[in-house]
Amino acid sequence: MTDPLDRAMHHARAWLDGLDTAPVGGRATADALRDALGGPLPETGADASEIIDALAAGAGPGLHANAGGRFFAWVMAGSLPSAVAADWLVSAWDQNSGMFTVAPSTTIIEEITGGWLKDLFGLPPECSFAFTTGCQLAHVTALAVARHAVLEQAGWDFGRDGLYGAPPIRFLTSANRHNTLDAAVRYLGMGEAHMESVATGEFGNMLAKDLAEKLSGLARPTILCLNAADLNVGTFDDFATLIPIAKAAGAWVHVDGAFGLFARTSPAYRALTEGVDLADSWATDGHKWLNVPMIVAWPLCATRRLTVRRLPRARPICRPARMCGIRQTGTLNCRAVRVRFRSMRRCGNLVAPVSRTWWSAAAGIVCRWWAASVPCREPAL
Numbered sequence: 025m026t027d028p029l030d031r032a033m034h035h036a037r038a039w040l041d042g043l044d045t046a047p048v049g050g051r052a053t054a055d056a057l058r059d060a061l062g063g064p065l066p067e068t069g070a071d072a073s074e075i076i077d078a079l080a081a082g083a084g085p086g087l088h089a090n091a092g093g094r095f096f097a098w099v100m101a102g103s104l105p106s107a108v109a110a111d112w113l114v115s116a117w118d119q120n121s122g123m124f125t126v127a128p129s130t131t132i133i134e135e136i137t138g139g140w141l142k143d144l145f146g147l148p149p150e151c152s153f154a155f156t157t158g159c160q161l162a163h164v165t166a167l168a169v170a171r172h173a174v175l176e177q178a179g180w181d182f183g184r185d186g187l188y189g190a191p192p193i194r195f196l197t198s199a200n201r202h203n204t205l206d207a208a209v210r211y212l213g214m215g216e217a218h219m220e221s222v223a224t225g226e227f228g229n230m231l232a233k234d235l236a237e238k239l240s241g242l243a244r245p246t247i248l249c250l251n252a253a254d255l256n257v258g259t260f261d262d263f264a265t266l267i268p269i270a271k272a273a274g275a276w277v278h279v280d281g282a283f284g285l286f287a288r289t290s291p292a293y294r295a296l297t298e299g300v301d302l303a304d305s306w307a308t309d310g311h312k313w314l315n316v317p318m319i320v321a322w323p324l325c326a327t328r329r330l331t332v333r334r335l336p337r338a339r340p341i342c343r344p345a346r347m348c349g350i351r352q353t354g355t356l357n358c359r360a361v362r363v364r365f366r367s368m369r370r371c372g373n374l375v376a377p378v379s380r381t382w383w384s385a386a387a388g389i390v391c392r393w394w395a396a397s398v399p400c401r402e403p404a405l
């Protein structure tokens with residue numbers, strides 16, 4: 025009997041080795057995949073290695089070769105071997121990284137990786153961070169904190185009173201927003217009816233004049249969402265101008281940096297993100313540019329104090345790690361949204377070969393390619 029882990033390794037290697045020659049798109053129909061992978065729930069068990077072989081054979085025709093260099097659909101990067109290998113360890117170790125007491129090593133890896141990411145993006149070191157499945161849930165997590173903050177500012181205790189009777193929160197954004205923001209607003213009970221688009225200019229960038237007009241008058245709990253490279257036209261909003269306007273009006277500023285936040289890592293293109301560090305929260309993705317396996321992302325919030333106070337866990341189930349000066353992973357990584365130990369993949373990649381130098385060079389190359397295909401606001405690429 026062969027070991028199922030060896031079989032999995034064999035199939036993984038065969039798949040990765042064939043990426044340069046395999047068809048880029050999966051060709052199997054839904055029915056063919058159902059036939060190959062489904063059938064009635066088996067009454068008896070089967071040999072573990074045979075199951076792995078059957079899984080690989082059945083799924084193969086429906087796999088996209090997005091880890092290869094010839095895949096240009098969606099914003100999905102392929103994984104580097106270091107990240108895939110780290111991911112294997114994640115599954116083998118199978119830690120529950122909810123808190124230090126439960127998973128000492130993985131909690132510390134998460135702490136380290138978050139620190140490196142803040143460094144890579146040039147965000148304030150006191151930012152809190154979390155690991156989520158994708159930018160969608162990174163938005164939800166960061167905006168949950170924003171919701172608490174703006175309601176508290178308006179004298180409303182969300183933790184105690186919830187949304188019943190709360191002052192409506194105005195959500196300002198532009199027509200170029202990604203639809204995951206609309207979903208986040210719905211998930212968080214803030215209501216699409218309270219979303220308003222600020223006017224945009226020639227390249228889809230938000231206009232400061234219209235923002236200032238929308239924020240003038242009676243103060244209301246407000247969240248503003250800006251784009252660090254929107255998906256369709258690649259526009260970066262003018263953070264250095266817009267964020268101070270919003271802050272002066274008491275608004276919370278969130279940035280959708282799903283892939284655009286990575287421009288910060290390139291000395292050549294960092295100027296596009298000037299002032300982005302003034303925001304209150306950011307959401308960005310690992311599986312777009314950092315070459316880690318699907319699906320990883322992270323929300324970051326400007327201060328630790330906010331996240332700790334605003335998203336308390338219901339009741340401590342054992343001594344909080346805070347007592348020994350260790351980051352409490354449970355605070356922002358409420359387990360409903362956090363991903364099992366995803367930091368490990370990034371850790372694998374950030375150490376080797378994706379060092380800061382490697383990343384700066386790679387980001388420069390991709391930005392240049394991307395700039396050739398999309399219009400951009402100043403500074404011109």
Ligand SMILES: Cc1ncc(COP(=O)(O)O)c(C=O)c1O
Nearest residue numbers: 099158159160202204255282309
């Ligand atoms: C600008 C932007 N924001 C958010 C998302 C959502 O990311 P995810 O698919 O990781 O939830 C995307 C996905 O392409 C995006 O391009």
